[in-house]
Amino acid sequence: MEPAPSAQGPGATSGQDLVPQERRQLQLEFSEITGSTLDRARFYLLKNGWRLQDSINDYYDPSEEEVIDVTPAVQAPVPSSTLDTSQDVHTSSRISSERDLDTADGSEQATGTGKNQSEPVTPGFTLLTWNINGLDQRNILERTKAVCNTINSLYPDVVFLQEVIPQTFEYIEAKCDRYKAIASGTEQYFTAMLLRKSSITFISQNIQPFPTTRMMRNLLIVKAMFGSVLVCLKTTLLMARFGSVPLCLMTSHLESTKDHAAERKRQLQQVLQTVMQQDQTNTVIVGGDLNLRDTEVAAVGGLPAGTVDFWEACGSPLQFKFTWDVSKNDNLDWQLKFRPKCRFDRVYVRSSRPDQLAPESIKFVGTDRLEGCRRFPSDHWGLLCKFVKPCGRQVQQNLEQTDVSDNKTGNRAKRARTT
Template sequence: MSSLGLCKMASSQTGMASENLNIFRLMSWNIDGLDERNIEERTMAACDTIMKLAPDVVFLQEVVPSTNIILKARLSSKYSIYEGNQVSYFTCTLVKKSTECRITKSLVQPFVNSQMGRNLLMVNACYKNIYISLLNTHLESTAPAQAERLAQFQQALGEMQIKDPDRAVIFGGDTNLRDKEIASMGGVPKGIIDLWEACGADPKTKFTWDTTTNDNLDWESGRYKPKIRFDRLYLRPAAGHCTNLSISSFTLIGNDRLPGCRRFPSDHYGIVCDFDILPGEM
């Protein structure tokens, strides 16, 4: 079965955590700590979703010191938390604590020309018999920063390509990328899979930042309300003889209003991907 195999589903909701040891689940979500309104309720809701869905790995962006305290209080008993920074706003990668998990390396690689303190948070692990590299990021924001954003994207893609071929590599987060920007560089390199596209490019799960359906952001720039696929995930499969990952579902989360504030957990919808674990050669 190929890593490009068709997904089993690509809906706007996902079910409870799977107990199947042959499934690997990854979540990515910009939880918008920069918006101080209802921040505790929204962050607690994000934690509730993580606890309910029990992903093996979580990529978070726009964590701030106050929300990091909540994350640690709610999740550190079940997850090891790796931080891209500890000031301003930053990324965090959560890896489920398990006897099946061994972290071999974690490091932060700066984007040296970033004007926004952005970086690439990298964690190497052996998890569920998969040798895996996890690359979490928040690329440069805003349309005028296109050149720097593309340079950061290409740096991350380069890191994916140079990883040991016996490792599966997952890269993503809030990339702030526009489709036309990726087209301008000729698409992603051969051997790297865009997971939304691999799941059939369902329009219902395309736009993770959608001001037509999510009103957390007070959009006041005229009648036009943008919707963009800012949040993206990419896979570079391991070499064919190794334990590998094959994408099986791509879903969006965080698209229900909270009962208290009547807002969404974030102005971004999160992504949850399930992968089948393909055993390697004995």
């Protein structure tokens, strides 16, 4: 396909004369030719005045002063949404109107990336799991927008979402366009997964039903690869962050309420059985609003060998324990005097052989009230989980010791003079 003439003429020095659709088309062509992400395509096109051929040449022949993010070359195409949006037309029109306002002036605010926002470099692997309470229609637009802003700001590698509805999924997919969005359903409410395009290569997906559920619950399973390399030619430094890490990602929203404990335990057994069936080369991560009580986990025999509870692996920090806490989160109209708090949202990790990812830290997100409605984004706090390479701390200590040694012996100054 021939590029847009207006982007290739000798006078084209910026993309200001191009409409968003033309810029998007150039990004798609660049990505198809080079096998890079759309964010990387945007970077080179902006740098070269949206001239496609110059941008491609620049991509394959970078200057020595640049820092290049080399990501997996295989990028699965993002399918267009096939969701049935006939339900809740009122909510859908409100969310669509907001997105139209974002793009009315020809800007690209609706993408969530921002016109000049660069691709942040985040060490380690991060995962966010969050029940975003899409079944609560009150302030649904403001709350969903806050969820998108949080995701785009923190920019985790993987996001697990529960209680997503068709209209909010469509909105999230549009606002968080640096992610591949995968849904486990198309009606009423369901779970979803977001994969950061610049660090996660999608391989396959599967939806495993829960045969006896009465609440439309299932298990969304995604196979993927995580890894990228940073190359800094200016300092002749080559740093591999993780290499390629095979992942098996699972998210679910297990049966709710105390009355359905028996069904929830059946679902948990099915999930853990699926975990044990995965190849040992994969790091398996299961997360979501699991609605579990510790006694229920013990009742099914506990976690399988090699599997840990992420929160416990981080030292069981009390301040990040209760993800559903009516005593602090008043989004629900709770009329009873007793104010419960439970650790419903959990993340389980089965390590690979050899071990490639290890839990490092955990914290809450979504704990600030929104300025407009004065409510929280959800009645659940989100969980942001950070992983590190098992040997990462030791490598960092060795680097620090090398720096100290260089300073004492003067080797660094000698190397600088030689250079």
